[in-house]
Amino acid sequence: MSKIDLSINNFSGTIPPQILQLKNLQDLDLSWNHLTLAKGDDVIEKLINSSTQLKSLRLQHNNFTGAVPTKVWTSEFLETVDLSDNQFNTLDLTAWCNGIRDLSAFKRKVNLTNNPIKNVTFPCADRLSNLWIKTYGENPLDLISAAVDSGFILLGNKNAYCENTGNKEYAKRYVCRTSQFENFLNNNSSDNKKVIIISVVCGVLLLLMACILLFGLRRTWKRAKELHTIQEALARQDVRPPFFKYDQLKTACSDFSEENKLGQGAFGSVYKAVLPDKTVVAVKILEPTEQNITDFLNEMVLITGIKHKHLIQLKGCCVRDRKRILVYEYAENKNLADALWGPERTYGLNWDQRFKICLGVAKGLAYLHEELQPRIIHRDIKAQNILLDKNWEAKVADFGLALPVKEQASTPGSTLVATRIGGTLGYFSPEYATAGKVTEKLDVFSFGILVLEILAGRKCIDLSLTYAPDQIYLKDWAFKKYMEAVDILGQLKEQERMYQGLFDATAIGKNTEEIEHGLLRASDLTRASSDDPQSIIQMSVTKPR
Structure with a gap:
């Protein structure tokens, strides 16, 4: 394995020792994590030693402390090292100074910006202003000019070494930068000609690269x-x-x-x-x-x-x-809206499945309203947000509009006021639509509308019924039919008593109760008069199958 990228993962702890076993590693990126070094831990030194082909090491934006590893300056293959945005406080450049004669000091690009570096050992600082570099038969360049394309050290300028006026000025100009191009045009006037030539060449190359x-x-x-x-x-x-x-x-x-x-x-x-x-x-x-x-x-x-x-x-x-x-x-069976009205509803929903779905939604809401801390009000209960698994079990989904009930409103029935009315037209409770009041009753009302949709197989608002305006709004139509159904339900119950023993009267009784219960569930009068807004849901949860 030659490359590992574990950046931006919120990892914590130390660098895993298993990485030390990767002898052919060339590129390691552990940046943007929360990694640390235990006291006396030299795992970075060991990592550079063990990975003899390592070229790029990126450890920025972690919590490493202590001294900058000296192996950074002596590794044979290492070219790019980014240790910025850590907590390193000590820097020893002795090994870097030793590499000046054979130019090995200038083959690495090391970024140490945004570290609280206080202690710096820089034995060759007073010699840098007299250092000229000549390669490939070109005219010699001073250190800062050459560093544009070759190796460099970046400490930034907000640390104790760079703020100390007693340190060598040229050395500070070389290392106290946030970019290798900083101070590039600030060399002595005698070097201006070289600077201009290099600037033009580098500018053209950089422009092409930038494009x-x-x-x-x-x-x-x-x-x-x-x-x-x-x-x-x-x-x-x-x-x-x-x-x-x-x-x-x-x-x-x-x-x-x-x-x-x-x-x-x-x-x-x-x-x-x-x-x-x-x-x-x-x-x-x-x-x-x-x-x-x-x-x-x-x-x-x-x-x-x-x-x-x-x-x-x-x-x-x-x-x-x-x-x-x-x-x-x-969810293998998609959502309830598809099951009720979608183009692929060839299978249909039998009454057992419909009751099972109602019961599942009620249990999910009861959990949100009663068992969670803090409790959650969903605010967007509708057929599209009820998913169905392979066993036709209902699963409440889409919590983008949900509101947690904080401690100051932790009593059931406590009222929040929404500053943004979110949700779906047709499922709003009256107090939410008019005043933005948010309680568990909002979900209960939406649940009642959902039950009517499941029982009737119709949408809560169906604008295609222009030929029958009194049927466009399912809730109003259901209330009208409820008044008509009272007599029919009474007749069914009478027939149940008359025909007991001749056939399964229990089935008639069960279906009669389901229809009556579903119609009453969406009634404004029934919902508003309930002291406990969970009672309607609880009736479904505890209803015998």
Whole structure:
């Protein structure tokens, strides 16, 4: 193995000793983690010693302390070393000075910026201003001019050595920089001609390189910054979900092909993905809007780690440019909306399956409202957000609009006020639609509408019924039919009593109770008069099968 990239993974502890066994390692990147060095630990020295072909070592943005390893200056193959943004406090440049005569000192590019370096041993500092480098028959160059293309040392300028006015000025100009190009045009006037020539040549080369690489470098930097920002935001909430690599998910979804597409909504597309270990998952790519970034973080914080049979399980996430990607467990039978009204609903739903789905949603909501701390109000219960697994078990999904009930509002029935009315038209409770009041009753109301949809096989709002305006709104139509159904239900119960013993009267009684219970569930009067907003859900949970 010649290359290892474990950057941006939130790893902590020390460098794994197993890496020392990789003799052919050439490129190691452990940057943007939380790695440390135990007291007296010289694992970096050992790493450079053991990996005799190591050319690039990137350890920036960690928590390494102590002295900068002296092996950095004596390794035969090492070319690039980035130790910036750590806690190193001691630097010994004796070995670097010893390599001046054979020019080995100038073949390494070492970045030590943003380290609190206080103690610097620099035995050749007073000789640097008289140092001229001549290679390949070219005119000799002073050290700073030559360092533009050759090796360099960058300490930055915010450390004790660079702020000490007693140190040699030329030595400080060489090492107290954040870029190898800093101080380049500040040499003595006698060197201006050389500087101009080198500047023109380097400028042309850099311009060509910039045209090719600038966009890619900018994207790479921006990706790392965005990922780091999101990881920090999640870490502040003590949430650390698994992060998938974008290329891994792209391969798992067959390049996000139409064949793997499960559906598309207002907030993004969902794809079926098969991971390398053959696990099947659902990949949801959110549309790049500012609000979806908020919803993305909200969903991460609320449901990471929550495991319940009737709540969709989050497997991880991914960030790529402005894309925000969520990875969920896979639901073989898609969502309830497809089962009720989708183009592939040839199988239909029997009454046992419909009751099973109602019961599953109720159990999931009861868990969110009663068993979690803090409790969670979903705010967007609808058929599209109820997923169905291979056994037709319901799983509540999409927590982008969910709100946690904080301690000051921990009593059941406590009221929050939403500053942004989110959700789906037709499922809003009256107090939420008019005043933004958020309680468990909002989810209970939406659940009642959902039950009516399951019983009737109709959408809560169906604008295609223009020929029958009184049937457009399912809730209003159901209330009207409820009044008509009272007499019919009474007749059914009378027939049940009349025909007992002739056939299965229990089945008639059960179906009669289900219809009556489903109609009452969405009643404004019944919901509003209930002291405990969980009672309607609890009636479904405890209802005998």
